Amino acid sequence: MTDHRMLLVHAHPDDECINNGATMARYVDEGVGVTLVTCTAGEMGEVLVPELAHLAYEEKGGLGEHRRGELDEAMEVLGVTDHRFLGGFGRFHDSGMEWHEDGHAIPSETLPDNAFWTADLNAAADELVKVVREVRPQVLVTYDQFGGYGHPDHIQAHRVAMYAAQLAAAPSYKLELGEPHDVAKIYWTAMSESRMRESLRQLRASGDTETFKGMEPDGKLPPFVTPDELISARVDGRATVQRKMDALAKHATQVEPDGSFFSGAESGHSWWAEEFYRLVKGTPGPTGADGFEEDLFAGL
Template identity: 65%
Template sequence: MTETAAHRLLLVHAHPDDESIGQGATMAKYVAEGRGVTLVTCTAGEMGEILVPELENLAADKEDRLGEHRKGELADAMAALGVTDHRFLGGFGTYRDSGMKWHENGHAVAADDIHENAFWHADLTEAATHLVAVIREVRPQVLVTYDEFGGYGHPDHIQAHRVAMYAAQLAAAPSYRRDLGEAWDIAKIYWGAISESRIREGLRAMRAAGDTTTFEGMDPDGELPPMFRRDEDITAEVDAGAYVERKLDALRAHATQITTDGPFFALSNNVGAQAFGLEQYVLVKGTAGPTDAANGWETDLFAGIAG
């Protein structure tokens, strides 16, 4: 159980499928090792595109039932990863997917029309307080969320970052909302990342295999989007290659959003399962633990934490 495991990890994500894409293999590995894994998802992804033609009626501009469907997809994905503790921030339906559009510079920005209870419009203290309650209940030593740009600029990713970082501060303050439980200071906070060297290796392998359309426009030797981090920024890499099939099963569960012939599966097919199970992180709070890795990266997010 999460509350009794010696090591406890909390992940904060914006929409169903973000967790499987970013840290699915790490989550499966830690569950298998008996570590506690708790996922908090901030919205149900109501504004997502629908890749399954027969489900297009669920779209926001039609029946507006995609969120409920994606709730089921998330449950299936968590079953694939073995995660039993997954929650929606403030309860299901509290915050709605804000949607997005693409900026001319190639990153996401807020959509022109945003629903009244969109997560992007959430009161920061209110949303963070919902998460404080979870932090004080679960008492995780490690928190994982997005960087300040949300990876590629999605407003909900940026808001999830803000909420997670603020909640971590509030949860550690004994004077804040004593009714939510005893204060808890999270020892280590990481932002999920993809190292430049790893994506360049993947792109080279795909191009060598004749795949010129996946991640079209990205040059293995050229400038990369800001979602990919310089190797000197990376501080940890979890090798969860043994759990890649569970990660892929979780991705398949998010069928309205991810197709088996999409970029993630193309990357896996061309680079190989082992590489697809290497997930990188940037430590932004706490002290890096010991590592045997030649590149100086931690190999365990709980490195240096007694358990």
Template identity: 70%
Template sequence: MSENAAHRLLLVHAHPDDESIGQGATMAKYVAEGRGVTLVTCTAGEMGEILVPELEHLAADKEDGLGEHRRGELDAAMRELGVTDHRFLGGFGTYRDSGMKWHDDGHAIAADEIHDNAFWHADLTQAADHLIAVIREVRPQVMVTYDEFGGYGHPDHIQAHRVAMYAAQLAAAPSYRRDLGEAWDIAKIYWGAMSESRIREGLRRLRDEGDTTTFEGMDPDGQLPPFFRPDEDITAEVDAGAYLEQKMAALKAHATQITADGPFFALANNEGQLVWGRELYRLVKGVPGEVGDHGWETDLFAGVPAG
């Protein structure tokens, strides 16, 4: 993080790669502008699917080395984005990826068997205390995390939401855990979002071009997953298209989780500036600042005094 940065952003994510997918361009843009960017990752993603055949031996049911490998992927991704302050909640290995399975309705739910120190089982207050210490140290004016459903139901995303929101509330209470630092009230809190209208537009163009495999099964005119939100729910758009290349490089760094011929890169080649370079948010705490032509804020720090 830039020393003594006047504006400071804290992001709370569940696994390595979530940050690059959701806010990679924003992170790169703010770093380039000299703003402070701190990432807290809650687990090492030990239960993730491995998309690199020669690394399948790292799977949880084999050598169980994926978490350490993804730690290295996260380091590489942060170098691409220029982020120097990234931490694991409570320290690396404190909380393990909980895993997931798919519900018949198409969203994620908790797996049948969960590790003893899985993040999903974390004590909320203890986990929040780890984050409170970071909040009071960094003193961010803005925090970004998931919505209450974690975007698509993953238990670790939901837990990250709960921990982040609870920690933000407790961190502002002067009488709570004075040993964790001086109280700090985060001025603005956002939940990451994706535009339903934009993904429909992008999908429609791909289908018109004969591409039926990118986001296979998604109908441009049908029901979409819950992490795509109607435009009226969105309150901020950070146009970081100039940093799309850095975002794509960060995604490539997460090689065990994201394939170079996958949907992120297919859309990047076609609708990258619109879909991935302009990152969207829902303001859930704080007062909106100046808005742009679309009626959305164009800067997460809009209306927030520097300092």
């Protein structure tokens, strides 16, 4: 084991694999302490397995408990042994979402009881402050201010993570939550614009018009795509991407086995092997030939 520790804050089970699965597996292999905090159980997610359709929120329910098991199995594949739900399982409920006509997510008109989107920010942040002060990570990873694509739970996870990081460092703030700790580097997940455009060119040239449908190589890209000049780090996950994909497959109610995650001109794997990040707090470390940090702990 090294003395390096990483904390990731995500909204629902499966978000961690999609955004950071290769990174998590890499750092586990390097002996880094990896802690995942998931803010909700994803109770409002769409059920893609017909025989489990009864678990949907609008049916009999129970999807959250099922997804808890999927998350356990996914983390076993990645080798992550410290994964927790914010405030404990069931403390905050998946808020659900709707699609705006512009193609991004927005809050639903009707929210479930105890929706994470409407949770008291101080109360939610305090739950994470306890984790930060216990784990004492040098690196924290979460979403950008738009939650990638506008999902209210992603936005709230961003707010909670950023606020908790500030509060955890304050030397006079609620010492009953633990000894103050200042996270040295904070990153937001990102998707490279140049990488997306090149992938779209390959997909469309191969005749694939379904993967990332509605997006074209030279057209307008959705908000979850980040201009390269804003990106600070690129983690090469080629050695761990198979574990990422295997872990993602454990989230079976949420990911179609023949869907865009596992298909396409690049077979999914080379695309998902690179994971990009924006440094929003801390001093950048040395960069590689492409101008990106290659290690999120660089410079510490």
